[in-house]
Structures are given as C-alpha cells and as structure tokens.
Amino acid sequence: MKDTPGWASPGSAPSDGQEPGASDPADRPSGPQPADQPGARPQSPGTKWSDEQPPPAPWSAPAGPQNPAQPPPPPPPGPGWGTPPPPAGPDGYGHPGGRRGPGGHGAPGWGSGWGGPPPAVKPGVIPLRPLGVGEMLDGAVSTMRTYWRTVLGISLAIAIVFETAVVLLQGLVLDDTLDTAALSDPSAGLDEQTQAMGDVMRSSGLLLLITMLGILTGTALLAAVTSRAVLGKPVTLKEIWRDARRQLPRLLGLIALLLLITGGVAAVCLLPGILVTASGGGEGGAALISLGSLGAFALVVWLVVRFSLAAPALMLEKQGIKKALTRSAKLVRGSWWRMFGIQFLALVIANIISTIVVLPFALLGAAVSDDGIGGLLDAGSEYGWTYLIVSGVGSVVGSMITLPIAAGVTVLLYIDQRIRREALDLDLARAAGVQGYGSPVPGTRPGS
Incomplete structure (x- = not known):
C-alpha cells in the first residue's frame, strides 16, 4: 500500500495480508533476548504489537522506556497533514466511512489540511485569473464607482455628442420620412404595411447604429481607465487624454472602416430586393427586402461581435487599424457565442437601467408636447421638438450611467x-x- 499524502494517512494502517496487531517475524531481532534489556516486554499470545509501532488512535511517541540504540519515533506531522488520523476503520484507511474528501482513499479534501489552491491575486477591481460573467459586471460597476469623476466625465461628453445626433436625426430627417400609420390601419394593404415596416427598420437601424458608435467610442476612451482599475492605480482625465489623443485619428479611422464594412454587407444583402422592387416586382421585391434585412442583421451582428475587441486593442496595445481588427478576430475566434452572450447580457442590463432613467423624462416630454401623453401610443403621431429635447436630456443622463x-x-x-x-x-x-x-510552486499554478 502506498504511503503518500492523498492516498493514506502515514503509519496508521496495517500492512496488507496481516492481522491488525500482528508483527512480522522478519522485523523481530533473531537470537536470545536479554531479560533486563530496556523496552523488552513479554509477547502475549493475543496482541503482538512491535516496540516500534505507535498506538492506533493518537499520533504520539510510544509510552514507556525505549531502547537507547533504537532511533527516536518520528515527530508528529506538520500542519500540512491536517488533523491526526483517527483509528483504523473498516476500510483499513483510518476513516470509518471509507472515502474522505474529493480524492477518496482517505485523502483529506481541499481546505481540510492541504489548504487548496491559492486565492487569485486581486490588486484592483478584478482577480488576475479567467473571469466569470458576474465578475466582469462587478468589475465594470466597481470601476465606475471607484473612478466616478473620470468615468462620468468621459461618459457625459460622449453621451452629449451622440444623443444630440439622435435628436437632430429624429427631428430633421426621420419625422418627415417615417410613416407608420399603415401599421395601425386594418384596411392597409400588404405593400403599405411592408413599406411602413421597412421605414421602422431603417429608422431603428440608424438609431441603433448611432448607439453602437457611442458604445464603441466609449469603450475606446474608457479602456485606459479600466486598465488602470485592474492594476489598482489612480487615474485622472488629464492622463486619459494624454494617452488617448495620439490614438484618436486611428480610432476615427477604425469607426469609419467598421461603418463601411457593415454598410457594405447590408447593401449587398438588400440589393436583390431593391432591384426587383425597382423593376416592378411588387410583392416579390418586398419579400426579398425582408429576407435581405434579416440576413443583413445577422451578418452585421456577427461582424460587430467579431470586431468588438478592436477598440481596446487599438487603445491599449497602441496598434494600427488593421492590426487591431486582426487582434480582435484572433481573440474572439472559438469564443464567439460566449462573447455575444456576455455583451448581449450587458446591453440588456444597461438598457433596463436606461429605460428606468429615461421613462420619467419621456412622460414629462409627452405631457408638455402638443399631442400629450396619448401621442406616445399613436403610431402615426410625430414627435415634436419639445418631446425630443426633454427625452434627449433623459437619454444623456441614462447613457452617462449605462455607457x-x-x-x-x-x-x-x-x-x-x-x-x-x-x-x-x-x-x-x-x-x-x-x-x-x-x-x-509545486502542485499549484499562480492565479488559478
């Protein structure tokens, strides 16, 4: 039987093939034994413990006089061995229940004596090891709470720029071109409803695109703050600007290139339906446009997730545009669904918080507008400037928190x-x- 840590308690189990308490004849010294030799005891026929064998229950030196020529008994085990072994049980391993701990064979489990793997080092907002979803969300919130002046300052500037763009786009363009009255009209034909649905999808796509650009810009500018938070080091707006200003031209180029890629993919998917509709295809063209819209949406989502790490790579590694896109694709490869799920969950949580913040402003804006609160439920009503401005202020506040x-x-x-x-x-x-x-460290891996 092996006598190694994790398999059996040292010195407490009998040898295989022998009765408990029986001594091996080979271990007894040959020849006559002097009667006055210290430590010599008459052997009883029932119990035959050798002089070197410790008692089965407590781990301590044998009582009574010992042979001076005999080496002293081994010292008690150190803290690494855990608790002293109990008396031998029915399994022969010193434990009545047979198995002990996750390893079985009488081995103590993690934390009962061995101490388990060392805890991960955490100099900042996250432990330095592979992270779980909850740790990422907690790290993002902890960064915002610890560096709130810097984080909220950057978020406020980004929110003002992009929410202003949203308000101007809705007030100057979408309100004049968007016609959704057919969606609430039961007598509207299929072509009218399809056209209205297409208008809604185009307007929603433009607003979603602006939102994603805001998140991309915020990710790039807040990357330096998060990296300092991981190290537990302080950071100021001045330091962030000094680090980021050299990469701003490349960041703008990255945003423009991503727009060209996603826009080109969407155009290719929608082109067949547009051509059929222009040639008088009617319902066939509308069906192709609907299918093309679904295909474009799926491909754009795939590309967005694939290149979602390009902005941090650009800002933290000081890479060029092409290299940042390549780095993102390499890091995402094989983990696309995990990346999509985590980022989608973060967006859902952010949108819930944003809705809670924006809803009072939207109700207030609708109350002071011409159509009143009932205009929010009317699909054919147009948003006035009063509503857009008041709700835009709420969107700025919400984006400052959720970005x-x-x-x-x-x-x-x-x-x-x-x-x-x-x-x-x-x-x-x-x-x-x-x-x-x-x-x-033997048997351990740092940060595991």
Whole structure:
C-alpha cells in the first residue's frame, strides 16, 4: 500500500495480508533476548504489537522506556497533514466511512489540511485569473464607482455628442420620412404595411447604429481607465487624454472602416430586393427586402461581435487599424457565442437601467408636447421638438450611467481573453507590483 499524502494517512494502517496487531517475524531481532534489556516486554499470545509501532488512535511517541540504540519515533506531522488520523476503520484507511474528501482513499479534501489552491491575486477591481460573467459586471460597476469623476466625465461628453445626433436625426430627417400609420390601419394593404415596416427598420437601424458608435467610442476612451482599475492605480482625465489623443485619428479611422464594412454587407444583402422592387416586382421585391434585412442583421451582428475587441486593442496595445481588427478576430475566434452572450447580457442590463432613467423624462416630454401623453401610443403621431429635447436630456443622463457598464464589460472581456490565451495575468501582476506572483510552486499554478 502506498504511503503518500492523498492516498493514506502515514503509519496508521496495517500492512496488507496481516492481522491488525500482528508483527512480522522478519522485523523481530533473531537470537536470545536479554531479560533486563530496556523496552523488552513479554509477547502475549493475543496482541503482538512491535516496540516500534505507535498506538492506533493518537499520533504520539510510544509510552514507556525505549531502547537507547533504537532511533527516536518520528515527530508528529506538520500542519500540512491536517488533523491526526483517527483509528483504523473498516476500510483499513483510518476513516470509518471509507472515502474522505474529493480524492477518496482517505485523502483529506481541499481546505481540510492541504489548504487548496491559492486565492487569485486581486490588486484592483478584478482577480488576475479567467473571469466569470458576474465578475466582469462587478468589475465594470466597481470601476465606475471607484473612478466616478473620470468615468462620468468621459461618459457625459460622449453621451452629449451622440444623443444630440439622435435628436437632430429624429427631428430633421426621420419625422418627415417615417410613416407608420399603415401599421395601425386594418384596411392597409400588404405593400403599405411592408413599406411602413421597412421605414421602422431603417429608422431603428440608424438609431441603433448611432448607439453602437457611442458604445464603441466609449469603450475606446474608457479602456485606459479600466486598465488602470485592474492594476489598482489612480487615474485622472488629464492622463486619459494624454494617452488617448495620439490614438484618436486611428480610432476615427477604425469607426469609419467598421461603418463601411457593415454598410457594405447590408447593401449587398438588400440589393436583390431593391432591384426587383425597382423593376416592378411588387410583392416579390418586398419579400426579398425582408429576407435581405434579416440576413443583413445577422451578418452585421456577427461582424460587430467579431470586431468588438478592436477598440481596446487599438487603445491599449497602441496598434494600427488593421492590426487591431486582426487582434480582435484572433481573440474572439472559438469564443464567439460566449462573447455575444456576455455583451448581449450587458446591453440588456444597461438598457433596463436606461429605460428606468429615461421613462420619467419621456412622460414629462409627452405631457408638455402638443399631442400629450396619448401621442406616445399613436403610431402615426410625430414627435415634436419639445418631446425630443426633454427625452434627449433623459437619454444623456441614462447613457452617462449605462455607457460605463457596457464599455467596461467589453474591456474586461478583452483582458479576460488575453489572460486565458496569452497569460496576461503575469504581466498585469508585475505591472501592479505584486511580489512573487508567477514563481513556481509545486502542485499549484499562480492565479488559478
């Protein structure tokens, strides 16, 4: 039987093939034994413990006089062995129940004596190891709470720019071109309802595009804040601007290139339906446009997730545009659904919070507008400037709170992917000044 930690308690189990208490004849010294030898006891026929064998229950030195020529008994086990072994049980391993701990064979489980794997180092808002969804959300919220002046300042500037663009787009363009009255008219034909649905999809797509551009910009500018938060180091707006201003031209180029890619994919998907409709296809053209819209939506979502880590790579690695896109595709490869699920969950949570914040402003804007609150339920009503401005203020407040969550989760996803695939935790620990992190310890892996 092996006498190694994790398999059996040392010195407490009898040898295989022998009765408990029986001594091996080979272990007894040959020849006559002097009667006055210290430690010699007459052997009883029932119990035949040898002089070197410790008692089965407590781990202590044998009582009574010992042979001076005999080496002293082994010392009690150290803290690493856990609790002293109990008397031998029916399984022969010193434990009445047979198995003990996750390893079985009488081995103590993690935390009962061995101590288990060491806890991950956490110099900042996240532990330096592969992260779970809850840890990413908690890290994003902790970053916003710890560095609220810097985070809310950047978020407020981005929210003002993009929400102003949304208000101007709705007031100057969409209100004049969007006609959704056919959706609430039972007598409207299929062509009218299809056209109205297409108008809604185009307007929603434009607004969603502006929102995604705002998140992309916020992710890029807040990447430096999140990276400092991971290291537990302070940061100011001045430092963020000094780090980001050199990459701003490349960031604008990245945004323009992503717009061209997604716009080109959507145009290719919608082109057959547009051509059929222009040639007088009627219902066939409308059906092709609907199918093309679904295909364009799916491809755009796939591309957005595939290149979602390009902004953190651009800002934190000081990469060029092409290299940042390549890095994002490499980090996302094989984890697309995980990346999609985590970012979608973050967007859902952010939108719920934003809706709670924006709803009172929307009701107030509708109350002071010409159509009143009932205009919100009328599909054919147009949004007035009063409603757009008041609800836009609420959108700015909501975006200032929710943008750091969505952006922070994306940056932490980037860091998590690099920890999983490139052992970035070692570099982060060195940058944070953690002493001894990464030194080899038998049986353990740092940060695991």
